[in-house]
Amino acid sequence: MPRTKEQLQEIRKKTEKLILYSALELFAEKGFNGTTISDIAAKAGISKGLAYNYFSSKKDLLEAVCETLLIEMDKIFKPIEQIEDPYLKIEILINLIFTQIEKEEKFWRLYMDFSLHPGVKEIVNKITVDYLDTGFKLLEKIFRQIGIKNPANESKLFGAIIDGMSLHYIFNKEHYPLKQMKRFLKKKYNKESLEKLK
Amino acid sequence: MPRTKEQLQEIRKKTEKLILYSALELFAEKGFNGTTISDIAAKAGISKGLAYNYFSSKKDLLEAVCETLLIEMDKIFKPIEQIEDPYLKIEILINLIFTQIEKEEKFWRLYMDFSLHPGVKEIVNKITVDYLDTGFKLLEKIFRQIGIKNPANESKLFGAIIDGMSLHYIFNKEHYPLKQMKRFLKKKYNKESLEKLK
Amino acid sequence: MPRTKEQLQEIRKKTEKLILYSALELFAEKGFNGTTISDIAAKAGISKGLAYNYFSSKKDLLEAVCETLLIEMDKIFKPIEQIEDPYLKIEILINLIFTQIEKEEKFWRLYMDFSLHPGVKEIVNKITVDYLDTGFKLLEKIFRQIGIKNPANESKLFGAIIDGMSLHYIFNKEHYPLKQMKRFLKKKYNKESLEKLK
Amino acid sequence: MPRTKEQLQEIRKKTEKLILYSALELFAEKGFNGTTISDIAAKAGISKGLAYNYFSSKKDLLEAVCETLLIEMDKIFKPIEQIEDPYLKIEILINLIFTQIEKEEKFWRLYMDFSLHPGVKEIVNKITVDYLDTGFKLLEKIFRQIGIKNPANESKLFGAIIDGMSLHYIFNKEHYPLKQMKRFLKKKYNKESLEKLK
DNA sequence: AATGAATGAGACTTCATTCAT
DNA sequence: CATGAATGAAGTCTCATTCAT
Incomplete structure (x- = not known):
């Protein structure tokens, strides 16, 4: 059974937040240049690729x-x-x-x-x-x-x-x-x- | 004929200062991670290699x-x-x-x-x-x-x-x-x- | 759809072997210091970067x-x-x-x-x-x-x-x-x- | 009083031998690729430049x-x-x-x-x-x-x-x-x- | 004959980003 | 939606070689 639109949207929102707050903490800890997309993805428990599904670039994420x-x-x-x-x-x-x-x-x-x-x-x-x-x-x-x-x-x-x-x-x-x-x-x-x- | 020790020392002191103050300004302007050795060399008007003749690493320069x-x-x-x-x-x-x-x-x-x-x-x-x-x-x-x-x-x-x-x-x-x-x-x-x- | 774990594992194993044996042959032919990562990557038909996805340094590869x-x-x-x-x-x-x-x-x-x-x-x-x-x-x-x-x-x-x-x-x-x-x-x-x- | 031709020649021969044997020991110790001209000059107690006065390249020295x-x-x-x-x-x-x-x-x-x-x-x-x-x-x-x-x-x-x-x-x-x-x-x-x- | 400052090509390595699956 | 293998540009650093003095 495919998920409803609402469910999908909720997943998107949740994942976006997850990435965002992972980035936030890492930026705070290691600075923007000192943080890699890999770090963020790892902290968020997702793949690097998925991060780009939500934010088109590191700057965008910033x-x-x-x-x-x-x-x-x-x-x-x-x-x-x-x-x-x-x-x-x-x-x-x-x-x-x-x-x-x-x-x-x-x-x-x-x-x-x-x-x-x-x-x-x-x-x-x-x-x-x-x-x-x-x-x-x-x-x-x-x-x-x-x-x-x-x-x-x-x-x-x-x-x-x-x-x-x-x-x-x-x-x-x-x-x-x-x-x-x-x-x-x-x-x-x-x-x-x-x-x-x- | 080789240069005298005094001449050499002066050259070294002058170049070192040049590199140091180029680095200082660029670090101030773009941050440590945002500044490359190339930037510094370019600003100092020297080759990348020479910077390493004076400072053994970027951290050392810092x-x-x-x-x-x-x-x-x-x-x-x-x-x-x-x-x-x-x-x-x-x-x-x-x-x-x-x-x-x-x-x-x-x-x-x-x-x-x-x-x-x-x-x-x-x-x-x-x-x-x-x-x-x-x-x-x-x-x-x-x-x-x-x-x-x-x-x-x-x-x-x-x-x-x-x-x-x-x-x-x-x-x-x-x-x-x-x-x-x-x-x-x-x-x-x-x-x-x-x-x-x- | 992401590749299955098995697929990924196979890719990793295959590529690792590819790099390893390319390195082995080049090391044998030109010695460790005489072989560059570029050489190895070229021989393996991959990018330099990918070699580092598999071996964290040239020494590690050695x-x-x-x-x-x-x-x-x-x-x-x-x-x-x-x-x-x-x-x-x-x-x-x-x-x-x-x-x-x-x-x-x-x-x-x-x-x-x-x-x-x-x-x-x-x-x-x-x-x-x-x-x-x-x-x-x-x-x-x-x-x-x-x-x-x-x-x-x-x-x-x-x-x-x-x-x-x-x-x-x-x-x-x-x-x-x-x-x-x-x-x-x-x-x-x-x-x-x-x-x-x- | 300028040195006689013989004296000059003797100096040349002595320096050449010095460089040669310094190189020999370092090559033996660290290998050819592992030895730098700087190393050799340092061991011989001469300048890098002088080494090139005697041997036109590292390969020549080898x-x-x-x-x-x-x-x-x-x-x-x-x-x-x-x-x-x-x-x-x-x-x-x-x-x-x-x-x-x-x-x-x-x-x-x-x-x-x-x-x-x-x-x-x-x-x-x-x-x-x-x-x-x-x-x-x-x-x-x-x-x-x-x-x-x-x-x-x-x-x-x-x-x-x-x-x-x-x-x-x-x-x-x-x-x-x-x-x-x-x-x-x-x-x-x-x-x-x-x-x-x- | 002698010096070492200076160069620049090329080495190792990192990482944002893409893409096949 | 999701993955991580793969790329390539760019960064740090090394060193044979040149050159003004």
């Missing part, structure tokens, strides 16, 4: 991974949009980010590898720039809501802190005092401290 | 580039060690760093590509970690000298800001308001603001 | 060729083990060896090139030494069975004669009187002559 | 080494020609050969490597064949002088024994009982034994 990445990131930060209190918003944002750094270091790796990576850059740049901008805008809104003096700059500063710490953590995972820095940052951005920036 | 990089960075930050006044020290440090970011973006690119890049990482990691540590310690000393409450954390925060901003600048050179952020940061770390951290 | 060689040699000399009469055993052994020398000169070439060749030697040495020992032991047993006075030395002498003649034959295939030497040797090692060694 | 080798071998076996008594001649020949095997294994290595070696073979073959023939003829003459039945075959047998043993010795220098085989061979070819071959 773009797809990139989009996936952004969608995932969006998902993570979606919840905070519904929070009303800006102080709470920042606190939860910090919580989310640090959980994210620790738990999903690979996202940061990808984010950085892709952005710095030659050949890959062109593809990825626009997306990340947009993404960064969105983040900056979001933060800016929060800071403006609070009434802080220079919300645009403050948001860029905050963003820099986050990405700088992530970078340092990735460089030296064993020894970077991530939890301590998180507490420190939360103090820097608690209600009392933020008041001083008005 | 290590040499790495060391060069650190030496260059050291040179840049050396002057501030002699400044006595910690407030001035920070101000000049910020000046130096921002000049550096703008002028020698390639250093940051290398610094990041090397550190994030798989396969390359092993070689470079120790060096960068050491270097980062040195930077953190230097900052910590300054903050402690001033009498700031949590010098270790503050130094890591400062470091994160710098590297985060550099990252954002590299991502979006055209639009990132580097000069504006520099002014902003200088205000954040001027004498008046630092006093509040005591 | 080892495989070596094993093949020994297996083939074993096959050749297996039958004589079942012969009871030691005099007949020697006669048939001589027959086999001389047929072998003439027919499969390449085996001897390999055997010698590999053993004498630097760099290659390390890999091959143990195998050939073992093999030689086995041969000596086998002969020794035969001579002892006959009751010859100094079986260990006689077996080494016999071995030396064989390999020396092979060497001379290879040096000068056109003019070396192989058949004549075979007859001569058979007389030297016939029952009557062997009796004198008791 | 041929020269080959000739040197034969001259050296000739020198070694010259003395026995003057011995009258054929029995003594054989005894001394065996002595000489075994001393030679043990002491100058490199000659045998070269002799074999060159003969079996691809590309090299063409050059070397004629010489070695001639040399071998000369040896066979010499032995044949001795055996004929003694009155042995089949001097041509006996001389080839003797030659095979020698080269076979050398081969086995080189394969397994540590364990091959060279001295023991020498004694054994001397008994096989002493007056008493030879008489039986008449």
Whole structure:
């Protein structure tokens, strides 16, 4: 009995996801150029040929991974949009980010590898720039809501802190005092401290 | 008649530098894996073979580039060690760093590509970690000298800001308001603001 | 539809053999260092890349060729083990060896090139030494069975004669009187002559 | 004061010999293809360029080494020609050969490597064949002088024994009982034994 | 006579991609 | 839909040979 169209479509979707996430993890681990299609196929438990049935080239796969990445990131930060209190918003944002750094270091790796990576850059740049901008805008809104003096700059500063710490953590995972820095940052951005920036 | 030892030494030094800086620029531009020995030779205007007369492998060249990089960075930050006044020290440090970011973006690119890049990482990691540590310690000393409450954390925060901003600048050179952020940061770390951290 | 496992296995076996025997012949003809992967691929009628799908390096291929060689040699000399009469055993052994020398000169070439060749030697040495020992032991047993006075030395002498003649034959295939030497040797090692060694 | 023509010529001769013997040893040790001009120059303590002042190519050097080798071998076996008594001649020949095997294994290595070696073979073959023939003829003459039945075959047998043993010795220098085989061979070819071959 | 920097052809090897099944 | 054998371009590296000094 042949499978129904729905079943086939489901298989396709599932396999595509499988390839995508295998690629994502390997790209994060070994970089784009350092990952081979064979690696990806092996990790996904499929044949090399099948990967080309889903993605027409390695670059294509990269773009797809990139989009996936952004969608995932969006998902993570979606919840905070519904929070009303800006102080709470920042606190939860910090919580989310640090959980994210620790738990999903690979996202940061990808984010950085892709952005710095030659050949890959062109593809990825626009997306990340947009993404960064969105983040900056979001933060800016929060800071403006609070009434802080220079919300645009403050948001860029905050963003820099986050990405700088992530970078340092990735460089030296064993020894970077991530939890301590998180507490420190939360103090820097608690209600009392933020008041001083008005 | 053969060339004198001095002549030979000079040739070797000159060619080595030529190769080294060609490699440095290309690594910065296209990453380690994205740069071929052919690229480097072409940029240096020499044959592929000659590169191997000076560096026994691409990895060897990478290590040499790495060391060069650190030496260059050291040179840049050396002057501030002699400044006595910690407030001035920070101000000049910020000046130096921002000049550096703008002028020698390639250093940051290398610094990041090397550190994030798989396969390359092993070689470079120790060096960068050491270097980062040195930077953190230097900052910590300054903050402690001033009498700031949590010098270790503050130094890591400062470091994160710098590297985060550099990252954002590299991502979006055209639009990132580097000069504006520099002014902003200088205000954040001027004498008046630092006093509040005591 | 993908090929069945059996089909794939057969293809792999066939291609592997093809590469192996192409390599074997070329190694025998031009030596290990004198043979390129391109040569082998060309002789096998495949692409260079495919050779690496079957053997991970030229050295790996060498080892495989070596094993093949020994297996083939074993096959050749297996039958004589079942012969009871030691005099007949020697006669048939001589027959086999001389047929072998003439027919499969390449085996001897390999055997010698590999053993004498630097760099290659390390890999091959143990195998050939073992093999030689086995041969000596086998002969020794035969001579002892006959009751010859100094079986260990006689077996080494016999071995030396064989390999020396092979060497001379290879040096000068056109003019070396192989058949004549075979007859001569058979007389030297016939029952009557062997009796004198008791 | 410029050097006299004689002095210059002497320097040339000395340097040529230096290169030649450096090449000889390295070829013996690592084979022709395994030895680089750099190796040879380094061993001779001269520059690569100078080697080309004396030998126009690596192949040229090989041929020269080959000739040197034969001259050296000739020198070694010259003395026995003057011995009258054929029995003594054989005894001394065996002595000489075994001393030679043990002491100058490199000659045998070269002799074999060159003969079996691809590309090299063409050059070397004629010489070695001639040399071998000369040896066979010499032995044949001795055996004929003694009155042995089949001097041509006996001389080839003797030659095979020698080269076979050398081969086995080189394969397994540590364990091959060279001295023991020498004694054994001397008994096989002493007056008493030879008489039986008449 | 002597040097070693420089070249370039060609070796080994990897891997994205294609294709017969 | 699925496979992995097969290709070939391109990358790293070696080395005989040349040449300016």
